[in-house]
Amino acid sequence: MPTDNTPDDLMPHPSFVTVDGLEGHLARVELPDGITEDWPLASLPPGVKEGDVIRLTVHGGDLEAEIDHAQTRERLTAAQAGTDALNAGAPTGDVEL
């Protein structure tokens, strides 16, 4: 995870990561390139949940992490719509593969 002394010019724009899962005191976080990393849960906002999109910004050399509720909702809505579309018309009863 970027450290608190990350210079502003290394993160001029907000960056977004997604919480893939929580494992005890760690969060498995999906980075913008799709790779996952384990971050200390303590480095994320209190009350963070699986599926939350986290906005990372640097202000005056300090890294700030906050849950982006709007983006989380948007992502979830889009992902659920895609999943529901994929599952529409699924056969019932036994299936011969």
Place this chain on the structure above:
Amino acid sequence: MKRALCLLALSLGLAHAQRAPAGVLTIRFLDVGQGDAILITSPEGKSVLYDGGRSESRMRELIRQYDVPSLDLIAASHGDADHITGLIPAAALFKPRFFLNNGVAATTQTWAKLTNILKLAGTQGLPARNQVLNLGSVRLTVLPPPAGMPAGDQNLNSVGLIVQYGSFRALLTGDSETEQTRAWLRTLPAGTLGPVDVYKSIHHGAANGDSAAWLAAVQPRNVVVSVGPNNYGHPTGTALNLYRKVGANVFRTDQQGTVTVTVQPGGAYRITTEKGAATPAPARPTPAPVVPAAPATVTYSNCAAVRAAGKSPLLRGQPGYSSKLDRDGDGRACE
């Protein structure tokens, strides 16, 4: 249930990977590091991939290594990245007819990529419900998440699968946690779960997965822990102790590589590993030494199997002897 004869064979350093042989059921617990990926191939050559691990490149390697010709169905036990990432190349390469899933979308790019590729492939989603999938002569019974699981929790909405071929049974339940397994115990008809010959450890051996009550119902003879280097302490001592207490042999993909179960028509089965030996069940007083290319060790699930094989009584030190078969502890089992 008919009694199956389990032959545990060691193939140290002889991981001559090849296509699953015809005429038998092959279940491979693929070594994908920290994650799950189980490849099931029927005697007729039809295949299912239940979870795909955390790495696209690793799954491509394994597909090449095991010369997988096709996939009829891929399944995501749930939407976590260490279970679905490897399904992406599998979906792109094989364009499977069906995608079994829990119906709970994840917000990750990995989930979006997988579902987009499946859409392009023309794959039909199968939301988990009480349903049987016939993979040739192999019966796959879907265990949907019980009603009432929290909608936003992937682990608690894991999709289970019971694999049956002859008298052989295997059980896979993703990353279920105790809240889910308790609900399954409440709602599944008696006898649905165990005993099972091969069982995939829940959630890579996490402390919040398997429980004594659940394992009492599952009655696993062999447990496979699908695990790799990790920061979570998997597999935990808690889980490993539970497996010891039920007398199961324990296999670990981090120590033994891919674990392969080969099941003959009727249900007799054999377990081979890429490297190393299984952790023997505690019922065995002295673990057999690890000898490269050793002949198969016979294990009897109960005295009926011993008698059926004409080996009664079994004396301590003889192949197949186990203290769990020797109730009075006099060194003579199944007298």
